[in-house]
Amino acid sequence: ALNKCYESSWRKAHELLIHFDNAEKAFKSCNKPFLLEEAAREIDYYKHNNIEIITIKDETYPVRLAQIADAPLVLFSKGTRGLNGKRxxxxxxxxxxxxxxxxxxxxxxxxxxxxxxxxxxxxxxxxxxxxxxxxxxxxxxxxxxxxxxxxxxxxxxxxxxxxxxxxxxxxxxxxxxxxxxxxxxxxxxxxxxxxxxxxxxxxxxxxxxxxxxxxxxxxxxxxxxxxxxxxxxxxxxxxxxxxxxxxxxxxxxxxxxxxxxxxxGWTHTKVLQKSLDLFDLSIEKSAILEILDDGNPKDAAQIAEICGQSACDVSLRLLELEMDGLVRNISTNKYVPL
CATH class of the missing domain: 3.40.50.450 (Rossmann fold)
Known part of the structure; x- marks a missing residue:
């Protein structure tokens, strides 16, 4: 009902939620009690049509969308997959x-x-x-x-x-x-x-x-x-x-x-094998590339923790791999394979 009350003013709805820290109290402030009955009918409709109701407070709400100031308070979803994922x-x-x-x-x-x-x-x-x-x-x-x-x-x-x-x-x-x-x-x-x-x-x-x-x-x-x-x-x-x-x-x-x-920073699965074929890489460098091949940018400390090499050695090998054109520093010293 709160979503309906402020569906054209998302920032106002967010401000009220923050102010009252309670959806019920925030809804009462809009002074439209008749929307509760309409909301009850909507919920019944969704239940009978296998439609999921996802509020901004739910874990299943899209995490990226929740980061924006004008995110909707509620989403209605019909399908076979959730609204979160790595990419x-x-x-x-x-x-x-x-x-x-x-x-x-x-x-x-x-x-x-x-x-x-x-x-x-x-x-x-x-x-x-x-x-x-x-x-x-x-x-x-x-x-x-x-x-x-x-x-x-x-x-x-x-x-x-x-x-x-x-x-x-x-x-x-x-x-x-x-x-x-x-x-x-x-x-x-x-x-x-x-x-x-x-x-x-x-x-x-x-x-x-x-x-x-x-x-x-x-x-x-x-x-x-x-x-x-x-x-x-x-x-x-x-x-x-x-x-x-x-x-x-x-x-x-x-x-x-x-x-x-x-x-x-999304790398194609063929890239790692191509890199290994074209370059005579050490076991240590190959291990670093394999860790980066999951597509998630990582810094030297994260890689070192996974592969067991020292952070200093990993940093040096990342620099060498970057000079060879096999990895790229994208931001905050995090690397992705090329």
């Missing part, structure tokens, strides 16, 4: 996409499917790039989550109803809106912050100078998450928005899918 990637773009956009979505999903720790692909179930992103993820065996701007009883666009059913089997369809919520234009804008907030990075596949995907990219940038964009010709309006994101240093330029993985 999440948003893939978004225009509804009026070109054939090239589909190729890019396939390229992203194919690369990500080869990672040792596969990311969950997040998008908005809209026409165009969103649909391509979900289809490509499913085709390459990746879990995918659709964030919709309506109630879960109403799939928009209707032509994506079958796709939504497939996503439920290999991921989840989620929303912050109650059932019977129609397609208000403002809800699509609000939905974009959830897509960005759930993810480690956001890829804009194709966008004109104005579009919802630019709002998603802007939100991701504001949340200090990585943003990526495919570039286009200067005279191609289909990529005007992507080019602008790159020009303004909001987005990393995507030359191929590996550049997304490179910037996020």
């Amino acid at each position: 999440f990637l948003a893939v978004v773009g225009t509804r009026h996409s070109t054939a090239q956009a589909k190729k890019y979505c396939d390229m992203i999903a194919e690369y990500m499917s080869g990672l040792k720790i596969k990311p969950i692909i997040v998008s908005g179930l809209a026409y165009g790039v969103d649909s391509y992103a979900h289809h490509s993820a499913l085709h390459y065996g990746l879990d995918t989550i659709a964030v919709v701007a309506t109630g879960l009883d109403y799939i928009y666009p209707a032509s994506n109803k079958k796709l939504a059913e497939q996503i439920v089997e290999r991921g989840a369809v989620i929303t912050e809106y109650w059932s019977h919520t129609p397609t208000y234009p403002s809800n699509f804008v609000n939905r974009n912050r959830i897509v960005a907030g759930m993810c480690d990075g956001t890829v804009v596949v194709e966008s004109k100078e104005k579009g919802g995907s630019l709002i998603t990219a802007g939100a991701a940038f504001a949340y200090d998450r990585d943003v990526f964009a495919f570039p286009g010709r200067a005279d191609d309006p289909a990529y005007g928005g992507c080019n602008k994101l790159i020009e303004r240093n909001i987005a990393h330029i995507v030359t191929d899918s590996s550049s997304i993985g490179f910037n996020l």
Whole structure:
């Protein structure tokens, strides 16, 4: 009921929760007691339709999303997987996409499917790039989550109803809106912050100078998450928005899918074996590479604790591996393999 009372003012809802430290007291302050009866009917509807209710206080609430100031108080989820995991990637773009956009979505999903720790692909179930992103993820065996701007009883666009059913089997369809919520234009804008907030990075596949995907990219940038964009010709309006994101240093330029993985520190499973084949590495250096191959950045002390080498020796070997082009220092002296 509190979620409904302040569904267009998330910051206000958060402030009240902090002030009262109690959802019941916070709700009473909005002076809309009739919402309790409506909320009870909603809960009954969700129980009968296998829809999970996840509040911001629950352990199952997306941890990345909980970090943003305007996170929804409640999410409604229908699907087979939870909303947390080691890696999440948003893939978004225009509804009026070109054939090239589909190729890019396939390229992203194919690369990500080869990672040792596969990311969950997040998008908005809209026409165009969103649909391509979900289809490509499913085709390459990746879990995918659709964030919709309506109630879960109403799939928009209707032509994506079958796709939504497939996503439920290999991921989840989620929303912050109650059932019977129609397609208000403002809800699509609000939905974009959830897509960005759930993810480690956001890829804009194709966008004109104005579009919802630019709002998603802007939100991701504001949340200090990585943003990526495919570039286009200067005279191609289909990529005007992507080019602008790159020009303004909001987005990393995507030359191929590996550049997304490179910037996020997500390494392909083939990289370690290639490194071992090309270089005559010592047992100690090979051990360091194998530890880094799980895809999680680590510093010298963490690696030393796992492999039993001294931190001083690990630091020296990491420097040598970096000079050989086999690892990269990404931040705060943490390393990932190349």
